[in-house]
Amino acid sequence: MKSFNINEINEILNGILEGTTTNLITGPEQLEKAKSNHITFIGSKKYADLWETSEASVAIINEGIVAEPGENRALIRVKNADLAMAKLLEVFSPQSPVLEEEIHPTAHVDKTAKIGVGCKISAGVYVGKNVVLGDHVILYPNVTVLDDCTIGKNSIIWSGTVIRERCHIGNDCILQPNVT
Numbered sequence: 734m735k736s737f738n739i740n741e742i743n744e745i746l747n748g749i750l751e752g753t754t755t756n757l758i759t760g761p762e763q764l765e766k767a768k769s770n771h772i773t774f775i776g777s778k779k780y781a782d783l784w785e786t787s788e789a790s791v792a793i794i795n796e797g798i799v800a801e802p803g804e805n806r807a808l809i810r811v812k813n814a815d816l817a818m819a820k821l822l823e824v825f826s827p828q829s830p831v832l833e834e835e836i837h838p839t840a841h842v843d844k845t846a847k848i849g850v851g852c853k854i855s856a857g858v859y860v861g862k863n864v865v866l867g868d869h870v871i872l873y874p875n876v877t878v879l880d881d882c883t884i885g886k887n888s889i890i891w892s893g894t895v896i897r898e899r900c901h902i903g904n905d906c907i908l909q910p911n912v913t
Contacts, residue, residue: 752802
């Protein structure tokens with residue numbers, strides 16, 4: 734589990750730090766549900782009163798909203814709490830599964846398919862005739878890519894997705910699990 738101290742978080746957000754806490758932060762949470770190891774955010778004045786009863790150690794807060802840090806608690810003032818929280822969510826998001834093999838032995842890749850450099854094709858994947866995969870495409874388990882499809886570079890296709898024949902997916906796309 735990732736954890737950060739208040740100074741590391743403030744360095745990421747480049748905000749104005751008010752107060753301090755010795756608690757390590759292990760993730761974000763809503764004001765009402767947060768515990769002492771959580772960071773939360775206050776993007777509107779209507780939520781400022783919830784800060785006093787929240788157990789969160791840290792809140793990202795919009796400039797201009799009145800609130801006090803409290804004992805062993807801190808506020809990080811920013812211009813846009815929503816954007817700052819989105820940035821922080823990326824920091825706490827877990828790393829995607831790493832596929833060791835380029836083409837798993839249980840995958841079927843048609844001999845006419847063109848596979849780009851650095852592609853990863855996982856267990857149970859089906860790649861049909863004349864499929865073109867750009868560089869660094871990742872196909873997670875049980876993806877089906879039917880004939881004459883193209884998938885652009887750096888795209889990630891999650892488990893269970895079915896891409897029907899003659900579909901064209903662009904560069905840097907992410908198709909979430911079970912997309913059809």
